[in-house]
Amino acid sequence: MSQSRRQSISIVGLGYVGLSTAVCFASRGFDVTGIDVDKNRISSLRKGNSPIHEKGLDSLLHRSLRRKTLTLRSDYDGLVRSRIVFITVGTPSREDGRIESEYVEAASKDIGRQLALARGYRLVVVKSTVIPGTTEGLVRHILERESRKTAGPDFGLASNPEFLHEGSAIHETFHPDVIVIGGHDRKSANTLSKMYDAFHGRRLPTILTTPPNAEMMKYAINAGRATQVSFVNTIANYCTRVPGCDYDEVRKGLSSVARMDERYLGAGIGFGGSCLPKDCRALASSLRSAGIHEEVITPALRVNEAQVGEAIRLAEKLCGSLEGKRVSILGLAFKGGTDDIRESVSMSLAKALVRIGAEPTVYDPAAMDNARSLLGKQVVYAKSAREALRGSECAFIATGWDAFKRLRPSDFGSLMSSPVVVDGRRIYDQDEFVKGGIKIATIGTGPRVGGERGSEGSSQPRREWHYVVIDGKIRSD
Numbered sequence: 001m002s003q004s005r006r007q008s009i010s011i012v013g014l015g016y017v018g019l020s021t022a023v024c025f026a027s028r029g030f031d032v033t034g035i036d037v038d039k040n041r042i043s044s045l046r047k048g049n050s051p052i053h054e055k056g057l058d059s060l061l062h063r064s065l066r067r068k069t070l071t072l073r074s075d076y077d078g079l080v081r082s083r084i085v086f087i088t089v090g091t092p093s094r095e096d097g098r099i100e101s102e103y104v105e106a107a108s109k110d111i112g113r114q115l116a117l118a119r120g121y122r123l124v125v126v127k128s129t130v131i132p133g134t135t136e137g138l139v140r141h142i143l144e145r146e147s148r149k150t151a152g153p154d155f156g157l158a159s160n161p162e163f164l165h166e167g168s169a170i171h172e173t174f175h176p177d178v179i180v181i182g183g184h185d186r187k188s189a190n191t192l193s194k195m196y197d198a199f200h201g202r203r204l205p206t207i208l209t210t211p212p213n214a215e216m217m218k219y220a221i222n223a224g225r226a227t228q229v230s231f232v233n234t235i236a237n238y239c240t241r242v243p244g245c246d247y248d249e250v251r252k253g254l255s256s257v258a259r260m261d262e263r264y265l266g267a268g269i270g271f272g273g274s275c276l277p278k279d280c281r282a283l284a285s286s287l288r289s290a291g292i293h294e295e296v297i298t299p300a301l302r303v304n305e306a307q308v309g310e311a312i313r314l315a316e317k318l319c320g321s322l323e324g325k326r327v328s329i330l331g332l333a334f335k336g337g338t339d340d341i342r343e344s345v346s347m348s349l350a351k352a353l354v355r356i357g358a359e360p361t362v363y364d365p366a367a368m369d370n371a372r373s374l375l376g377k378q379v380v381y382a383k384s385a386r387e388a389l390r391g392s393e394c395a396f397i398a399t400g401w402d403a404f405k406r407l408r409p410s411d412f413g414s415l416m417s418s419p420v421v422v423d424g425r426r427i428y429d430q431d432e433f434v435k436g437g438i439k440i441a442t443i444g445t446g447p448r449v450g451g452e453r454g455s456e457g458s459s460q461p462r463r464e465w466h467y468v469v470i471d472g473k474i475r476s477d
Helices: 016-027 039-046 057-067 102-115 135-147 169-174 186-200 211-241 247-256 276-289 298-319 345-355 368-375 385-389 409-415 430-435
Strands: 008-012 031-035 070-073 084-087 123-126 156-159 179-183 206-209 326-330 359-363 394-397 420-423 439-442 467-470 473-476
Touching: 008 016, 008 102, 016 031, 016 057, 016 070, 016 169, 039 070, 057 070, 057 169, 084 102, 084 186, 102 123, 102 135, 123 135, 123 186, 135 156, 135 211, 156 186, 156 211, 179 186, 179 211, 186 206, 206 211, 211 247, 211 276, 211 298, 276 298, 298 345, 298 394, 298 420, 298 439, 326 345, 326 385, 345 359, 345 368, 359 368, 359 385, 385 409, 409 430, 430 439
Parallel strands: 008 031, 008 084, 031 070, 084 123, 123 156, 179 206, 326 359, 326 394, 394 420, 420 439
Antiparallel strands: 156 179, 467 473
16 A cells, blocks of 8 residues: 555546546555546536446545545646656547547647656556557657657656446456556556556556557457457347247357357347447548558448347337337446446437337436437436336337346236337346247347247247356356
8 A cells, every 4th residue: 555655646537437547546545636627527526426327436436535545626737746647538439430639639738738847757648549659649749749858768658548348447447357558668668567566466467569559459459349249249130030049059159169259249239338339430430541441340330230220120020010109218328337328229229219100218227317418308218117118018128237137027017008028138038028928029039939929039948958068067058
């Protein structure tokens, strides 16, 4: 603790990444200054009110404020006292797919002006997701211009991409798979590496490389993940049309034989959030600018966008046209455990249902306020999942919240006027629902062979003899 308490860092930009990073470092005794130009956000944070829903964040925020290890500011005054400064501002998409770099530029300019006042070595770390070459190009140029100092001898510079997942950002900050450090020079890389050693209490798996390589890793990894998810959903869509086929069985081969990343093998209505769609568009745009074919990247986005149509197709197969029917959407955030609706396929589903004349009632445990800002009066907002289901003729499970997993077939049967369920996240036991008299369809599960009428997409009867042997151990279904 005494070693880490001597370390002073600043974090510029208090969104998901910046705020999560700030409270984690402050909780371990680092002297952290969090900076965000949004004065309302800073005011709210000073009162202990987090603007984002993230597991474990609130308690760490309160603890850090109480122990005075976290200082919150809406200006850059005093930043010169920090030995390491992280840039964690947003890089949203432009219409052409390129990232908007104005926030990175503005942060670099203000940091550079503070560097001009600093005596001694300082390290500037770009954690924002930026196209390869940005740290050594745009950021370095602005810092050197504003500070009148030179990267290397006068101050350090590094790229340090994050690989956090919303909903588990706090846990992953404390327990990362690997730390990627792209240093401008050896001193920059070693300074940042030693800071992480102090934070974690030991040396974790670390990749030391150059800034362009670190930046490229971020885009390559996220585009690869998005491509895998879209490939999985393409296979799952085919499974949906083959009698007796079930994606969960196919998944065993993808995991055990192909050794594909198990975390991105879940089939459903598609991915969303602030990273995968945006990073795919940015990489595709950069590839086109470099004269490289990007046909591998863009189709992944098209498949993802089409998954909403697949969910509606399954619903109409079970209950006919949805025009004029009351439908329920359970889940509006792009994933469980967060209130983030950015690029959420659930939101796209709600808008698509409105366009075809359906009457959606929506519910999400955390994202209702955010959803209202985009959907307005186009939908009805329920106060609970059960209220959303009441009187509905079709229910879409659009986000895999644990609360929805606890709903039983009897809940749907007693609350809905015509119980039809489209399980867009594969969270239910299909046989249990069919036995309970619920019509159910799941992306990735084919029609029953000789099964009940109207159970399109429900699974085959469970076969207890199905199993997988891994490392000599039997894993049964």
